[in-house]
Amino acid sequence: xxxxxxxxDDARKSVSxxxxxxPAESRQTAAxxxxxxxxxxxxxxxxxxxxxxxxxxxRPGCFLSLVxxxxxxxxxxxxxxxxxxxPSEGTVxxxxxxxxxxxxxxxxxFQQDALLPWKTVLENVLLGLTFQNRDGAEAHELxxxxxxxxxxxxxxxxxxxxxSGGMRRRVAMAQSWIVNPGLVLMDEPFGALDVHTRQRMExxxxxxxxxxxxxxxxITHDLEEAIALSDEVAVMSAGPASRxxxxxxxxxxxxxxxxxxxxxxxxxxxxxxxxxxxxxEVLKSYARDRE
Amino acid sequence: xxxxxxxxxxxxxxxxxxxVGAGVLDKFFFSRPSEVAMRVWQWLVTGMLGxxxxxxxxxxxxxxxxGAGAGIGLGxxxxxxGWLAELLDPYIRIANALPRVVLAPIFLLWFxxxxxxxxxxxxxxxxxxxxxxxxxxxxxVSPALLNNARMLGASERQLAxxxxxxSALTWIFSSLHVSVGFAIIAVVVAEYLGASKGVGSVIxxxxxxxxxxxxxxxxxxxxxxxxxxxxxVNWLERRLLRWKPERSESSGTRA
Numbered sequence: 001x002x003x004x005x006x007x008x009d010d011a012r013k014s015v016s017x018x019x020x021x022x023p024a025e026s027r028q029t030a031a032x033x034x035x036x037x038x039x040x041x042x043x044x045x046x047x048x049x050x051x052x053x054x055x056x057x058x059r060p061g062c063f064l065s066l067v068x069x070x071x072x073x074x075x076x077x078x079x080x081x082x083x084x085x086x087p088s089e090g091t092v093x094x095x096x097x098x099x100x101x102x103x104x105x106x107x108x109x110f111q112q113d114a115l116l117p118w119k120t121v122l123e124n125v126l127l128g129l130t131f132q133n134r135d136g137a138e139a140h141e142l143x144x145x146x147x148x149x150x151x152x153x154x155x156x157x158x159x160x161x162x163x164s165g166g167m168r169r170r171v172a173m174a175q176s177w178i179v180n181p182g183l184v185l186m187d188e189p190f191g192a193l194d195v196h197t198r199q200r201m202e203x204x205x206x207x208x209x210x211x212x213x214x215x216x217x218x219i220t221h222d223l224e225e226a227i228a229l230s231d232e233v234a235v236m237s238a239g240p241a242s243r244x245x246x247x248x249x250x251x252x253x254x255x256x257x258x259x260x261x262x263x264x265x266x267x268x269x270x271x272x273x274x275x276x277x278x279x280x281e282v283l284k285s286y287a288r289d290r291e
Numbered sequence: 292x293x294x295x296x297x298x299x300x301x302x303x304x305x306x307x308x309x310x311v312g313a314g315v316l317d318k319f320f321f322s323r324p325s326e327v328a329m330r331v332w333q334w335l336v337t338g339m340l341g342x343x344x345x346x347x348x349x350x351x352x353x354x355x356x357x358g359a360g361a362g363i364g365l366g367x368x369x370x371x372x373g374w375l376a377e378l379l380d381p382y383i384r385i386a387n388a389l390p391r392v393v394l395a396p397i398f399l400l401w402f403x404x405x406x407x408x409x410x411x412x413x414x415x416x417x418x419x420x421x422x423x424x425x426x427x428x429x430x431x432v433s434p435a436l437l438n439n440a441r442m443l444g445a446s447e448r449q450l451a452x453x454x455x456x457x458s459a460l461t462w463i464f465s466s467l468h469v470s471v472g473f474a475i476i477a478v479v480v481a482e483y484l485g486a487s488k489g490v491g492s493v494i495x496x497x498x499x500x501x502x503x504x505x506x507x508x509x510x511x512x513x514x515x516x517x518x519x520x521x522x523x524v525n526w527l528e529r530r531l532l533r534w535k536p537e538r539s540e541s542s543g544t545r546a
Contacts, residue, residue, distance in 0.1 A: 082438075082442060084438055084441070084442075102441050102442065103442070104444065106442065107442055107443065108438070108439065108442040110435050110438065110439055112433070112435040113435070114433075114435040114436055114438070114439035115439075116436060116440075116453065116454065116457070117534055117535075118457040118458075118534045119453075119534070120534075127440070127443050127453070128443035128444055130449075130453070131440070131443055131444040131445045131446070131449050131453075132444060159533075159534040160534075161534070161535070161536040175443070176442075176443075179443065179444070
């Protein structure tokens, strides 16, 4: 299992709002390493700085969630790591190598529905392999295994419009995990689902992740979800020019039972600690919206 | 519904036949459905219909394939290369605004009386319809679909094949009825203006002889062709756009 939650280093003891570790102490190859990341956008009303001077390391095999008030630039960070956006300033390293162009070591589960409507469930799941020109019987078999893993047996030949929202999310999940990329980026993947479907799918993500060796960078505005799933929660400040204001190690034991975890005392403690950081930022973002 | 559609047709033709029979309409100017049917039958058995129809259909087919091919190609190119689209934009709009019929005599001069002057006119009609739809279709692809495919490792070519082309196809198909119909209209108009073969030339000849029965017979043949081709397009559309959500039953219209 990854050491990210077993042996927290002193710089970021659990439940302390410690500053991000300095570059020197995270010399070991991080799955993702951001240094001084700044992203500006040009709009008709001048330049807009979405995120400013972000340092972040995600250790290999860890599950890290970014939380923050809406509009704080969480997705911007994810898009930069995905290589879909070139940072205005700063560097991005993925598994020790500077990122150029689209991140080939990552798959990305988008917030919006991104399945191809003209392909069946199985074809959508196999899309990443198709692009690698792996479309033989072996790939097909793997696709079927993944369709089964996300609980969609019997729907292999259905088209996306014939599925419910939750089922479409499952296809997207299989699509992004089947390629086993090393790094999985997830941008509020379950935001649009009802509470129960959502909880089930959170459990399924943990099942997929456990033992896969993949690193997960997860975005959510839901603090409970972040704590329940992650090894580490990073809190971003209200935009514009968001930074990372706190990082918290989540030392809840694994495997976790998501049905009961929220009633554990330790969960409550973690929640209160992190919420006290997040609360300020949420209030700031309210104030800014009202201006 | 089909029964009612047939009944309506029979009623309209019956009225026409009756009015001419009763002398309300002049037979010389309006002919009669029974005579028109006889004429079509005559053409059919003498092999004249087959000969002319084959030419017209060949011309329409060639205009459609060439026009659609060029339209898809250029639509793709311009949708992907922004500066080129901007550069050509006014010229495309000017070209599209030209009334196509005025080009027919010029094409006659350039390509002669044979089939190619007709194909040329058909191409100019089909091309723009398909071009604009392809352009829109490619531009219209949601960025999420593109980014998702990119993240899954799609090369530019794979992106075109798996994402852009299928998206454009839905647009192209929505205009297929129009573009196929226009291809037939365009070649018939071109034949009408000058040709020795084709349904359009038959209509033109009959008109020169004040033979209204011949003109109506030509129109009847075209109507049949359009009906058959339209059914074919419907069938193709249903097969190729299988993945699309079905329209609600009540609003469904049958050909």
